[in-house]
Amino acid sequence: MTTTSETLGALKASIDRMPDPAGRTEAAALEAELATVHGVRHAIAVSSGTAALHTALIACDIGPGDEVLLPAATVIMTVAAVTAARARPVFVDAADDGRGMDLADVAAKTTGRTRAILPVHLAGRTDGLIDVAAYAHSADLYLVEDACQAQGSSACGRAAGTVGTIGCFSLKDGKIISCGEGGYLLTNDDALAAAYRTHWLTPAPGAPAASRLGMNYRLAEPLAALARHNLKGLDRALARRREQALRLYDLVGDTPGLTVHAPAPEDAPNGYSALWRVDLDRPRDFSARLAEAGVANSVGTYRLRAAHQHPACQDLGPADCPRAAQAVDRMLAVAFQPQTTEADLHRLAETIRREAKTWGESR
Template sequence: MTTSVALGALKASIDRMPDPAGRTEAAALEAELATVHGVRHAIAVSSGTAALHTALIACNIGPGDEVLLPASTVIMTVSAVTAAGARPVFVDTAEDGRGMDLADVAAKTTGRTRAIVPVHLAGRTDGLLDLAAFAQSAGLQLVEDACQAQGSTTRGRAAGTVGSIGCFSLKDGKIISCGEGGYLLTDDDGLAARAAAYRTHWLTPAPGAPAASRRGMNYRLAEPLAALARHNLKDLDRALARRRDQTHRLYDLVGEIPGLTVHAPAPEDAPNGYSALWRVDLDRPRDFSTRLAEAGVANSVGTYRLRAAHQHPACQDLSPADCPRAAQAVDQMLAVTLQQQTTDTDLHHLAETIKHAAKTWTEGR
């Protein structure tokens, strides 16, 4: 969305701002999100991390509980689990590099395990339905971190609607954004009521928990931001088609070059094109991603310093188990960040930069 359009939508939202007791824009956004995603409830919150934290609280997860999540995740997912008072347990990557290793999930499930949190990095939903089947058989909640997966599907099912509750981000760069914000999706009336109560200091009731009977947080989405999100939501189909087209266009422009392999999705998955994704089979792959970042190709490892969570300095107090396949998968991940405003000229520049970097890296220059 252009700056002028954004400012126009913001001014319009301020002009029709409701009284302090109402949340007209946020309530309308929730109704529209629920309709678009085909679920009973959407709950708007202030960020994707707030959505994850709220979802865990709504699932009654807290101190003494364990939550399984992929070691190949961002630190924000880990922070949401610890904020709920639970212990994150990191799961290794599957042998084929797609999603969480189900054998490791089963091995690390204990009597204290309450939930599994798959994380759809780069819009990928690898192995989600098998993981959902395991969670159901084990009596565990499945809380989807779909913050990068607006519009992704697996066997026709939308990311964020497969588990008990799905969590999304509206931060800039997402398929649909409003600067900062998030939302949750669920068909469970109880989860929705607890999430709505928690995000506003429990000023609204939930089943078995009257208003003001529990502590909550101020995770409300500001009305002007909700108005921007509504404005952008109208263009979801177009925005999704554009991001997918950008990703495939970049793949075509880069072509087949030694040392880079397109990380193709499984046949049943239709990712949203959040990032173009390759596996780096060059020496020192993390250094290669850093070189690309320095050359202007924003990517998860080189720009944002993504590393397997069990190796992250902020997670060492959790005494994490080693997850070697996850560490390798993250180190070899080249997830190139794209934006709605990325032009065809930009894509040509990105492709030429990637090809030149790979060629000179291979030649040792």
């Protein structure tokens, strides 16, 4: 007897094989333009950055019993994508300088169940990406990049999101290029692109149509049209974001208790956030105080914390990652918006300087 779910699955598969009356021309055009801009064979538009990460993991056939290594210094959405694939996230500590993943910890936590490494380019930074990619290649592991905050960043001249097997991006508002909500994936792997383009509902090498369950993560046509419009201004938006970051660094200057988190010489971040290390007492409280004073930042406004310390991750039995915890607690990441003006930058800088001085005097 055919079940309702089987009937619906067969119906969806047959519809997917039919010509789309709407043509999905905007999404298809966006994919072609993204592939060209990033210099890759395939781009796949989806409904969010989290959807991009989940889709990438499923495309790599990662699921129950598999482990994915990812930095403890990450946002919770990255972890959610791994658990949505029913794989186990394994948190890796930060390097000694707090930048990127500690390769020794990566190697120590690689087991026979490890299938992928998932570096996360927080604040547009690609710290240690090339070394992690080399290790993934030597260990025969997928490298899935969370480049949701890294449109336009590069490491050793290679664009973020194109170094690994698959790169995942967000089009949410606030990103360098956005359309309100959405995401996309980049890959040069023909088989993976064919598989997850329609979430296993179209034929792919070794995977006949509808041979696996999938999700509807398609990007809506109006949002795709908006993304296409904004993509035309990528170079201009990228230059503006970098100029804003440099300008804010200059305005904040050598404020005691704050040290600019300068990128490695071989890296070129996109300026997604101006980034400092906070060397004041109670750094998380300081970031929260800045948020109250109108300086939106990752820790104070969005409560970013190392993933192994997040309440939602405690059932995963995470190992302690002390360097990652300290790096996140001391991170001051101030992001910008397209509408941020010179006057806004002066206000932000004045507030940061004032609050740091007051905080330091209260020690």
